[in-house]
Amino acid sequence: MTLTAPATDKTGTVPAAPPAPRKRATRLNTTHAGARTLISTVDLQRHRVRYFVVLGLTIAVFALVFLFPLYWMVTGAVKTPREFALNPPTFVPHSWHPENYATAWGNMRIAKYFTNTVLYALGGWLFSLIVDIGVAYALSKLRPVFGKIVLGAMLASLMLPATALLVPAYLTVTDVPIFGWNLLNTPWALWLPAAANAFNVYVLKRFFDQIPNDLLDAAAIDGAGRFRVLTSVVLPLSRPVLGVVSIFIIVALWKDFLWPLLVMPDPEKQTISVALARLANTSQVPPTDFMAGLVIASVPMIVIFLIFQRSIIGGLSAGSMKG
Amino acid sequence: MAVLTAAPARESRTARLRRRINDNLMAYAFMAAGIACFAFFSWYPLVKGVILSFQQDNFVIPPYWVGLENYRTLFDDPLFWTAWKNTLYFTVLALVFGYVLPFFLAVLLNEFRHFSGFFRVLVYLPVMLPPIVSVLLWRYFYDPGNGLFNTVLHGVGLPGSQWTQSSRTAMISLVLVSTWANLGGATLMYLAALQGIPGDLYEAAELDGAGIWQRLRHVTFPQMRFIMLVLLLLQIIATMQVFIEPFALTGTSSPDTITVMVLIYRYAFTVNNDFGLAAAMSVLLFVVLGAFSALYLRLTRSGD
Numbered sequence: 001m002t003l004t005a006p007a008t009d010k011t012g013t014v015p016a017a018p019p020a021p022r023k024r025a026t027r028l029n030t031t032h033a034g035a036r037t038l039i040s041t042v043d044l045q046r047h048r049v050r051y052f053v054v055l056g057l058t059i060a061v062f063a064l065v066f067l068f069p070l071y072w073m074v075t076g077a078v079k080t081p082r083e084f085a086l087n088p089p090t091f092v093p094h095s096w097h098p099e100n101y102a103t104a105w106g107n108m109r110i111a112k113y114f115t116n117t118v119l120y121a122l123g124g125w126l127f128s129l130i131v132d133i134g135v136a137y138a139l140s141k142l143r144p145v146f147g148k149i150v151l152g153a154m155l156a157s158l159m160l161p162a163t164a165l166l167v168p169a170y171l172t173v174t175d176v177p178i179f180g181w182n183l184l185n186t187p188w189a190l191w192l193p194a195a196a197n198a199f200n201v202y203v204l205k206r207f208f209d210q211i212p213n214d215l216l217d218a219a220a221i222d223g224a225g226r227f228r229v230l231t232s233v234v235l236p237l238s239r240p241v242l243g244v245v246s247i248f249i250i251v252a253l254w255k256d257f258l259w260p261l262l263v264m265p266d267p268e269k270q271t272i273s274v275a276l277a278r279l280a281n282t283s284q285v286p287p288t289d290f291m292a293g294l295v296i297a298s299v300p301m302i303v304i305f306l307i308f309q310r311s312i313i314g315g316l317s318a319g320s321m322k323g
Numbered sequence: 324m325a326v327l328t329a330a331p332a333r334e335s336r337t338a339r340l341r342r343r344i345n346d347n348l349m350a351y352a353f354m355a356a357g358i359a360c361f362a363f364f365s366w367y368p369l370v371k372g373v374i375l376s377f378q379q380d381n382f383v384i385p386p387y388w389v390g391l392e393n394y395r396t397l398f399d400d401p402l403f404w405t406a407w408k409n410t411l412y413f414t415v416l417a418l419v420f421g422y423v424l425p426f427f428l429a430v431l432l433n434e435f436r437h438f439s440g441f442f443r444v445l446v447y448l449p450v451m452l453p454p455i456v457s458v459l460l461w462r463y464f465y466d467p468g469n470g471l472f473n474t475v476l477h478g479v480g481l482p483g484s485q486w487t488q489s490s491r492t493a494m495i496s497l498v499l500v501s502t503w504a505n506l507g508g509a510t511l512m513y514l515a516a517l518q519g520i521p522g523d524l525y526e527a528a529e530l531d532g533a534g535i536w537q538r539l540r541h542v543t544f545p546q547m548r549f550i551m552l553v554l555l556l557l558q559i560i561a562t563m564q565v566f567i568e569p570f571a572l573t574g575t576s577s578p579d580t581i582t583v584m585v586l587i588y589r590y591a592f593t594v595n596n597d598f599g600l601a602a603a604m605s606v607l608l609f610v611v612l613g614a615f616s617a618l619y620l621r622l623t624r625s626g627d
Contacts, residue, residue, distance in 0.1 A: 036523070036525050037433050037434055037517070037520075038430065038434060038539060038542075038543060039535060040525070040526075055435055055438070058435070058442070059438065062442060062446070066445045069449075069503075072460075086469070131360055134353040134354060134355075135353070135354045135357035135358070137353055138350040138351070138353035139354070142346055142347075142350035144346070144351060145347055147350070150358065153361070154357075154361055154365075157361065158616070158620065159620060160369060160609065160616075161560060161609065161613075161616065162564075163566070163608070164605045164613075165365070165368045166587065166605065167372065167598055167602050168369070170591070171375070171380075172363060172364065172368050173364075176363060177363070177367065192360050192364055193360070193364040193365075195357065196360040196363075196364045198365075255453045257455050257567050258566055258588075272453075273454075273456070274455075276455055277455050277459070277570075277571055287463070294456045297453050297455075297456050301453065302451060302452075305444075305447070305448070309443075309447075
């Protein structure tokens with residue numbers, strides 16, 4: 001390796017090391033600031049009235065279609081069961097009973113399912129991140145023999161629809177080969193399969209690939225081992241991609257339904273989604289408390305979305321672009 | 324440089340070899356956990372699934388080979404054909420709503436010079452909800468008695484519908500929730516692609532006298548062909564695995580809405596735990612979806 005390279009490159013490449021996913025991203029950010037679309041801004045200005053009518057209508061329809069169901073859910077939860085069953089329904093609750101949320105949290109044991117899900121999501125996030133970073137780092141920077149084959153075999157799993165593996169994966173979880181573990185009703189039944197995520201490995205590896213090797217060599221010359229290089233050079237530079245991957249992992253774990261339904265048969269261990277589906281078919285739960293349960297299950301996702309909407313929407317947009 | 328590299332190369336062959344081995348050991352140590360996860364929960368189940376489809380396995384007795392018996396049982400089961408028919412019907416309906424609508428929605432949103440962030444957040448909000456929440460919420464809307472939908476229909480003087488409870492409207496009801504819950508993703512992807520279309524193309528078309536529809540047809544469509552194809556494949560793959568909607572809205576036993584995934588679930592996890600039969604059905608589903616996935620991966624990775 002050339003020893004002189006890092007010194008000259010260091011200042012130049014460090015700040016530029018984590019370029020946003022691709023060049024197109026910069027174009028995305030400019031959005032409408034003067035960008036020409038199907039109809040020119042001049043035309044839109046000429047037909048200003050028509051433009052604002054269409055805009056207003058669209059806002060109204062969007063609010064009705066996407067916001068109203070959520071409003072219905074949140075306010076339905078504070079009605080009395082009698083008011084909830086009224087026909088025609090009341091659009092603004094006559095009497096407010098926010099304590100329904102507390103009832104759901106306590107009596108419906110939503111608290112238990114909520115904490116279960118938080119535990120599964122955070123544990124699975126940490127575990128997946130550690131495992132996938134390890135793979136991506138080794139493949140990208142240590143370049144072992146057969147590395148290409150390992151990556152290929154992992155990427156091939158992207159072709160497998162998760163559901164097609166449902167039955168054999170379930171049987172594997174009940175009796176893990178070699179070890180003979182039965183992981184049913186343990187968080188590992190969710191965490192281990194979640195870590196086998198080729199998409200995350202691929203995204204992380206692609207990002208690590210862009211970090212110049214010279215930087216790593218410089219750290220190695222300063223006496224840092226492979227692990228130190230990872231934690232003190234690679235990971236700090238990878239903060240944006242780690243954020244995006246983290247959001248993907250947590251959201252996926254929170255929203256998952258079929259797999260936790262199968263591997264967590266014990267009601268005490270269930271995720272909030274699975275518990276809600278079970279409670280929906282029992283008649284003891286008042287519909288208002290149930291609505292409160294639905295709201296509680298959604299709140300973390302909505303909070304994550306509102307905080308990280310840029311990364312989420314940006315990640316989606318970048319993912320849709322070719323190559 | 325020649326001088327620099329020559330010296331360490333000569334340092335000693337064994338030392339270099341030792342370093343290579345060390346590096347490889349190190350690399351595989353980093354990858355060990357990941358490879359194990361993939362091996363146990365991705366590669367092994369794939370092989371096991373195929374083997375299982377030729378076996379009788381129900382937890383009670385040790386599995387034994389039955390040859391093609393599972394596949395024969397499947398083909399003889401009228402539910403098998405119903406499930407495929409329903410899945411296909413769901414997929415086609417979902418394409419009509421969930422594939423076409425986001426495209427035109429994106430074209431419309433792309434023209435607005437105001438509130439663009441607002442629209443984006445709103446359209447994607449349902450995608451963030453846990454799917455079971457959307458479905459269970461809509462279950463209240465669909466209630467033929469005092470559900471919101473019938474209330475509104477009656478309010479404007481239209482007859483109500485039985486929604487999920489009639490065999491004629493059950494599937495459409497499932498598609499409607501599914502579309503509501505999922506169209507945000509496709510819409511945002513289209514929007515991103517629309518913004519990648521160079522403005523000069525529209526400019527030039529306009530100078531040539533092309534009206535809005537002509538520009539849409541001759542500029543927007545050709546420019547969007549790639550992303551439309553990709554999303555078509557993605558949507559087919561996703562909708563053919565539909566499970567939550569029929570599971571939570573109509574149950575696993577309604578023949579009107581039984582889908583491939585629901586039937587797999589029934590075979591494996593309801594009364595008889597017939598894992599072999601379920602595995603055979605999974606293999607067939609895999610073959611169908613695998614073809615679409617392979618095409619998708621080819622398309623999206625060809626740009627690398």
